[in-house]
Each structure stands twice: as structure tokens, then as C-alpha cells.
Amino acid sequence: MNSFVREELTKSDDFFNGATIGAAVIGAGQMIFWKQCELKVYKTGDEKTLIEKIEKCDGQGIVKRGTTLVLEDGKVKQE
Numbered sequence: 001m002n003s004f005v006r007e008e009l010t011k012s013d014d015f016f017n018g019a020t021i022g023a024a025v026i027g028a029g030q031m032i033f034w035k036q037c038e039l040k041v042y043k044t045g046d047e048k049t050l051i052e053k054i055e056k057c058d059g060q061g062i063v064k065r066g067t068t069l070v071l072e073d074g075k076v077k078q079e
Contacts, residue, residue: 005061019075030062
């Protein structure tokens with residue numbers, strides 16, 4: 001079972017106005033949107049053991065409880 005599933009981005013460029021650059025997100029069921037980020041997925045509490053690496057891309061996905069997501073370089077917003 002994947003701890004994080006990347007989906008195709010459904011937001012326009014305007015959505016990312018005022019977005020942060022990069023982020024570390026501890027999962028609580030929130031939806032994350034990103035543009036041109038590299039993602040690293042960890043189990044919360046064990047951030048030294050990489051579960052998955054996603055190459056630089058655009059996308060969105062729900063960060064479930066127990067998952068920590070590190071987004072590097074690009075724009076990030078969450079809902």
C-alpha cells in the first residue's frame with residue numbers, strides 16, 4: 001500500500017499566487033498542491049528512512065495521517 005498517491009494537478013497557475021516555496025507537511029488528511037517540486041515521502045516519526053522519492057513534477061494529493069511529505073524547490077499550497 002502506498003503511503004502517498006500523486007494525482008494530476010487540477011489547479012491553474014493563478015491558484016499558486018502567494019504560495020510558499022517548498023514545505024514539510026505532517027499528514028492530517030489535508031490536500032496538498034504543488035508545481036515543479038521534488039517530493040520525498042517518509043513515515044511520520046521516522047524521517048530518516050525514505051519511503052519514496054518523486055521526481056520534480058506538478059501534482060496534488062492527500063497527505064494521510066502517519067505520512068510526512070517533504071516538497072522541495074517549487075510552489076506549494078494546502079487546503
